[in-house]
Amino acid sequence: MHALLNAARRFPQTVSADPERYAKLAAPQHPEVLLITCSDSRVVPEAILGSGPGEVFELRNAGGIVPSYTPGRPGAEQATVEYAVEVLGIRDVVVAGHSGCGAVSALVGREVPPVPVPEVSGWLAPLRVPTDDDTPERLDGAPPLAVAVQQHVLHQVEALTTHPSVDEDVTVHPWFIDLTRGQVLRHDAAADAFVAL
Ligand SMILES: [Zn+2]
Numbered sequence: 001m002h003a004l005l006n007a008a009r010r011f012p013q014t015v016s017a018d019p020e021r022y023a024k025l026a027a028p029q030h031p032e033v034l035l036i037t038c039s040d041s042r043v044v045p046e047a048i049l050g051s052g053p054g055e056v057f058e059l060r061n062a063g064g065i066v067p068s069y070t071p072g073r074p075g076a077e078q079a080t081v082e083y084a085v086e087v088l089g090i091r092d093v094v095v096a097g098h099s100g101c102g103a104v105s106a107l108v109g110r111e112v113p114p115v116p117v118p119e120v121s122g123w124l125a126p127l128r129v130p131t132d133d134d135t136p137e138r139l140d141g142a143p144p145l146a147v148a149v150q151q152h153v154l155h156q157v158e159a160l161t162t163h164p165s166v167d168e169d170v171t172v173h174p175w176f177i178d179l180t181r182g183q184v185l186r187h188d189a190a191a192d193a194f195v196a197l
Contacts, residue, residue: 021052031057034084036156037096038064038103042179057084062123063103063152064096069162078163085165093166095156096175097149104149108132128155150176150194154187 015022036059037043045056059066059080066077084090097104105111107124110132130151153174160166174187176194185194 025053029054029057029088031055031084031088031090032092033057034059034081034088034090034093035096036060036064036066036093036160037177038062038098038101040098040101042100043096043098043177048177048184057088057090059084062120063101063107063127064098064156065103065123065127066095066156066160066163067126068159069164081160081163082165085170091169092171092173093160094173094175095153095160096177097153097156098177099146099149099179099181101145101149101152104130104152105145107152108145108148110145127152130155146176146178150174150185150187157187 032055033049034057035045035049037045039060039062045051045058049056059077061077066081067075069078081093084093102111103120103124106113106120107127107129108131113120130148132145132148153176157172157174160172166172174194175197176185176187177183178185184197186197187193188195
């Protein structure tokens with residue numbers, strides 16, 4: 001925490017070192033993309049996308065989960081999706097899973113939390129369980145669990161399309177981010193496979 005606090009204290013200097021960039025942030029935001037991904041601290045959009053302030057609108061939670069739209073039951077996910085599309089006018093949504101995802105690992109029964117986490121269990125309970133792949137060395141070199149995360153991403157994309165604001169004007173991009181290899185894959189619908197961007 002100490003290093004982070006020091007960085008926060010230095011934030012005025014960070015801003016004054018790049019006044020042009022930060023002055024623009026007084027104006028309303030116009031992000032190009034809604035990024036839906038996991039809360040995992042190793043997923044750093046700025047590092048992966050090379051983005052800066054004002055460019056990426058984010059929806060993050062444990063597992064990067066998008067519940068199917070339920071009328072009359074507003075929640076953080078459906079409110080954020082609606083705001084991104086209807087108010088901010090975002091037309092591209094990236095749904096990104098990542099290597100080593102703890103939530104998907106728990107979902108497929110690889111990882112059992114060391115203490116009772118009823119809220120996490122309840123959050124994951126309605127999800128479809130993806131097929132796991134524990135082959136240590138896959139032919140394409142992808143790490144174990146990658147297949148389960150990729151299926152999980154496609155399930156979230158399916159749920160996202162039930163949201164009324166996600167109509168034909170919105171393009172949804174299913175991604176898988178391999179954090180250790182620095183690789184971003186996209187789902188190719190024709191091949192039904194995740195391929196390099
Ligand atoms: Zn995760």
